[in-house]
Amino acid sequence: MHGKLTPGLDFLSDGGEMGALMRAHDWSTSPLGLPERWPQSLRTVVSLMLTSKFPMFIAWGPELAFLYNDGYRPIFGAKHPHALGLPFRQVWSEIWADIEPLVKKALAGEATYHEDLHLVMERNGYPEDTWYTFSYSPVRDETGGIAGMFCACTETTQEVRSRAALKEEQDRLRELFKQAPSFMAMLSGRDHVFELVNDAYLQLVGHRRDIIGKPVREALPEVEGQGFFELLDRVYATGEPFTGSSVRVGLQRKPGSPVEERVVDLVYQPVTDREGNVRGIFAEGYDVTERVQAEKSLRESEARFRNLADHAPVMVWVTEPDAICTYLSRSWYEFTGQTPETGLGFGWLGAVHPDDRAWSAEVFRDANAKREPFRLEYRLRRADGTYRWAIDAAAPRFGSDGSFLGFVGSVLDIGDRKEVEERLRESEAAFRTVTNATPALVWVSSNDGNIVYLNERWYEFTGQRMDEAVGSGWTAAIHPDDLGRILPYWQRCRETGEIYEGEARYRRHDGEYCWHAFRAVPQTGSDGTIERWFGICVDINERKRWEEHQRLLINELNHRVKNTLAIVQAMAAQSLRQVGDGSRPELQAFQDRLFALARAHDVLTRENWEGAELREIIHEVVEPYLRQSTRHFEIEGPRLRLIPRTALAIAMAIHELATNAAKYGALSVPSGCVVIAWTLVPDATPRLVLRWQEQNGPPVAPPTRRGFGTRLIERSLAQDLGGEVRLTYDLAGVVCVMDVPLSDEGGMLEHQSSH
Structure with a gap:
């Protein structure tokens, strides 16, 4: 193909790869016919297109056969080279509804130009958003009639997306500036004119002020005489920033209201041009009035806390972030016999039972590292040398800025409760022994009706496992004809508190159903609400017979x-x-x-x-x-x-x-x-x-x-x-x-x- 040209195809000689492709293409079935027979008008515009590096295409003839140059190939994607010579409508069928009105204008003799037009193309097998800047121009043949159209285009997808991303980033930065928790203001010139302020700044000085475009002395007249205007002048003149901590400023935050004192942490940062000359000042800071007041209240609160803790019936302690104990209440010293010299630091561990000392210290250190609440029980030596069980519970302390301040905890003597729990365990063991000795089926349920205990006779009789029977699993052992009758009745008894009694058939482990008489009574708490139910089922099968x-x-x-x-x-x-x-x-x-x-x-x-x-x-x-x-x-x-x-x-x-x-x-x-x-x-x-x-x-x-x-x-x-x-x-x-x-x-x- 790079040898001697066929006569009449010299206009394709400088067309690069697309020129070679056109020379090799089979045009016998194309509406355009063989290239050597194309009219001179088409040859001229094709030659112009092929020699241009700019993306171009031509749509010619009644079918608008599609011809394009090397610059257009990347736009085509996977459609190249199959689209060569095909009708325009078929080549870009997915966007034809968008561009057909433009094509008609060109064929009617009207040239059009479009910038960043959005089109959804399928050039690589999937829809994708694209943007183009292009022009459609009519092309006339030798008779003067319009035989086709010519397009010069460039894809601006990346530029459009870049501009959109830039705008989005600018909007985001503008929104961040507006919503920043610190107050910010941009001042320009020697008069310190307000160019930008965020919501936090307006909240500080008062929302109703119209300060944009005004010098600071005009916008905030009540600040005169407090030294801030002089500071701004000095920063502008010297180019050196100013930083102030807990600076007090008087502001009239509402029209006609008295001047209100606020406390701020403040930075005045000079803004310079490329030559280093100061053009303005960026003011930024935080309104720390509430923090300063809180710190004052905290000091007062700590004094009250120590007074309260020293007179509290429980033992109170406080640690620092490094886990060092810095405070033990008077009740600790009275209970353990320790003194501040022996108890503070880690000395408090000396009052813990030797068998509990190591693991309780480990729990405390782990909670301190994780800054999590903890609760543990250990034996604590009393001043008389005897050991008593105690609960030690604590929670981490955090400052207003979220910094970890250590722990505050309390220790409660639970020796009496431990004795009660031991007696309760013995009582529960006796209850299980007695209920397992009886030939009847004994059960206990919670107030919501779920079974929490069944004696051994139940499992022996029904053949159920424990995990099968607890909760509502026991209902599987009731005859289906009886279950629909007793479940609503059981629900009603739980709601009304009346005694639950009646008769039902229970399935034995061999599958036979036997009649039982059941009766259950509620146990109520101190407030009168039902806490649990105690029930018994007695075999009455022989009596029924x-x-x-x-x-x-x-x-x-x-x-x-x-x-x-x-x-x-x-x-x-x-x-x-x-x-x-x-x-x-x-x-x-x-x-x-x-x-x-x-x-x-x-x-x-x-x-x-x-x-x-x-x-x-x-x-x-x-x-x-x-x-x-x-x-x-x-x-x-x-x-x-x-x-x-x-x-x-x-x-x-x-x-x-x-x-x-x-x-x-x-x-x-x-x-x-x-x-x-x-x-x-x-x-x-x-x-x-x-x-x-x-x-x-x-x-x-x-x-x-x-x-x-x-x-x-x-x-x-x-x-x-x-x-x-x-x-x-x-x-x-x-x-x-x-x-x-x-x-x-x-x-x-x-x-x-x-x-």
């Missing part, structure tokens, strides 16, 4: 009793039919009484014949009447559990009263109502007083004879239970008052909820 067997027997007995009642009912019906009409009312009354007795038996059977709730007994007896919308009952009274004999007697009495009311009384008309109410009379022998009262029924007249129902009520309550029955046939309705003693044999069982 016996109770289940008992329930089966009771159900079987109830079934047989019902069968017997059915037989009695059939025999009575048959007997009455033989002596008369089988539909006689006596037969119906007898059957109703048997039915009421059977319903009362059902209630008692559900309760294993241990007793029944009075309200439930009454509801069972009057339930046939409640089904009728015209029959109304009002039933109210406290919860009361009766033994079976009392429950059956009251059930039969209520039945007789309801039957009579349905025939003749308040239940025989739609407007009628029966009120059943009872109360407990807390005498020496508690009594149940139950009142049956009919209202809004037909007029009532006393019966001419006592019926079987009346005799049944009186016999059941008066004779069998020792109670009293008063029947009153009031015109407004029948009233029956039953007064039943609730003795151990005839009476009441307290209702208890189970969980």
Whole structure:
């Protein structure tokens, strides 16, 4: 390629590497055609471009085929040399939306110039921010028409970034100057005119002052006569800086306010030009008023501290940064028998027990090196020669500037507490021994419900490990059907403080579930809040099996009793039919009484014949009447559990009263109502007083004879239970008052909820 040129390609001869590349390029498929056939206008501009060292490119023809020189190659990056001859839109597709309007202007005959234009290019396989300064110029062919465009450009990415970094650094420095903790001011000329001040300087002299551009004597007139203006004049005249420490200055920090004294550390530094001539002064320093006041307060505080420490019940000590003890309170000397000559420095270690001396000294030295608080317990010799346990606790002291000043600590005699702790350890050991000896499962939980102790029986029974059971792991041993029931109850007990008790199934190590009765009581602290719970679980699996067997027997007995009642009912019906009409009312009354007795038996059977709730007994007896919308009952009274004999007697009495009311009384008309109410009379022998009262029924007249129902009520309550029955046939309705003693044999069982 460097031999003889093909005729017509001499315009590519001085084009460097790009000229050679163009000569070797296959132009047969290009819209531009072969170079030797290019128009002279294109040849001229290409020759100009190739011989220039400045980055340039040409976009020619309808497709704007892309031609560029050696200077442009670094801009192309990885797109070189494949972009040669390709359409402009394809070469720079990622920025085409940005430059297309500029290209159109050039093709329309308008040249454009752009400085530091931002473009996001993908010239090396990834997007990157770039900036360019360039011009787009139209290029005309031999006909005078615009055949393409010409671009001379330079990449200014580095310059733009450098300027941005410089501005950012200047802004940062300006912000640092503004926010610097020390006050700063730049003064220029012999009159010391304020050019720059930061926020700290304005805070010192007063924020409301407008001092920029003013001489210092005009901006701060109240400083006149305090020597500062003279100092500035001297620094400016001599070029020697001035440094002052704890200098007092009077400033009027608010308009119209009195002059306020402040204390400053101050430096006046001359600012010179290249020839060494002073052009201004840089003033910098710190307002140390608070520090000076604090130092004064500190001296006063130290005097108070020593007075307080000497009279404190604890032993107080102070060290310097080198760990040397410089102060021991009077109580130290009284306790140990040491004197300042024997105790200060490191002499205090002589009062520490020989077995504790080395390691306690090491703890102290390590804390002093790390400047960290420490707390340790060691034995301290008393003046009488006996040793007592003591707590030594200390914290580092720091100055206002953060410098380490040493330690201040206190020593407290805890011999009595140690004895209590020893007794507590013995008590805990005894508690563990006792709980591990019992066959029951014993546990202790914190106030949040997490288990903190389980005796050995628990682990033996459940097969859990200690790490599996503590916390809330114990719940895995509870039967899933019981867990959902007892966990909310356990939560409620912890919140209310009520005793936690009930029954649940616990899984044995072999996988079988066994019933246990559990009970736990809270232990409260001196403030009344619950600190922990103590609980026990007792195996009641055999009792549960016996109770289940008992329930089966009771159900079987109830079934047989019902069968017997059915037989009695059939025999009575048959007997009455033989002596008369089988539909006689006596037969119906007898059957109703048997039915009421059977319903009362059902209630008692559900309760294993241990007793029944009075309200439930009454509801069972009057339930046939409640089904009728015209029959109304009002039933109210406290919860009361009766033994079976009392429950059956009251059930039969209520039945007789309801039957009579349905025939003749308040239940025989739609407007009628029966009120059943009872109360407990807390005498020496508690009594149940139950009142049956009919209202809004037909007029009532006393019966001419006592019926079987009346005799049944009186016999059941008066004779069998020792109670009293008063029947009153009031015109407004029948009233029956039953007064039943609730003795151990005839009476009441307290209702208890189970969980």
